[in-house]
Amino acid sequence: MSLDAVLDVIAAACLLIGALLSLAAGVALVRFPDLLTRMHAAAKPQVLGLLLVLLGCALRLRTGVDITTLVLVGVFQLATAPVAAHMVGRAGYPHEYIRTDLLLTDELAAHLDKVAAGDQQDPAHA
Numbered sequence: 001m002s003l004d005a006v007l008d009v010i011a012a013a014c015l016l017i018g019a020l021l022s023l024a025a026g027v028a029l030v031r032f033p034d035l036l037t038r039m040h041a042a043a044k045p046q047v048l049g050l051l052l053v054l055l056g057c058a059l060r061l062r063t064g065v066d067i068t069t070l071v072l073v074g075v076f077q078l079a080t081a082p083v084a085a086h087m088v089g090r091a092g093y094p095h096e097y098i099r100t101d102l103l104l105t106d107e108l109a110a111h112l113d114k115v116a117a118g119d120q121q122d123p124a125h126a
Contacts, residue, residue: 011059018052021045035097036089043085050077 028041054070061067092098093108100106 007059007062011056014052014056014059018049018054018056021049021052023049025049034099034102035092036099036102039085039089042088043081047077047081050074 022045025041025044025046028045029038032038032041051074054074058067058070061070089098090108094112100109
């Protein structure tokens with residue numbers, strides 16, 4: 001078996017596993033009950049699935065320009081997905097879109113109590 005055939009098999013496995021992870025993330029977005037679990041499904045398995053798909057494409061294409069483009073896509077996804085998930089969680093928290101009975105620690109409750117009471121002096125640090 002040649003090196004090209006081995007790389008093609010590895011690429012196919014990465015593409016298949018990445019597609020299944022992305023499918024699982026999409027199903028979880030529909031099926032999970034609250035914002036935090038949906039946010040987890042949107043951030044973690046979707047990003048890993050995309051990275052595996054990109055790795056599979058890189059193993060299959062094997063040219064410098066294509067690999068550079070795929071690396072840039074992966075870096076931008078890794079940079080933006082956690083920030084977007086964090087902002088969605090912060091935006092949805094005050095509107096009761098999460099189940100607080102499932103939280104082990106609720107670090108935002110004290111902060112929101114201070115904001116509601118008007119104790120916060122600088123709104124830029126919210």
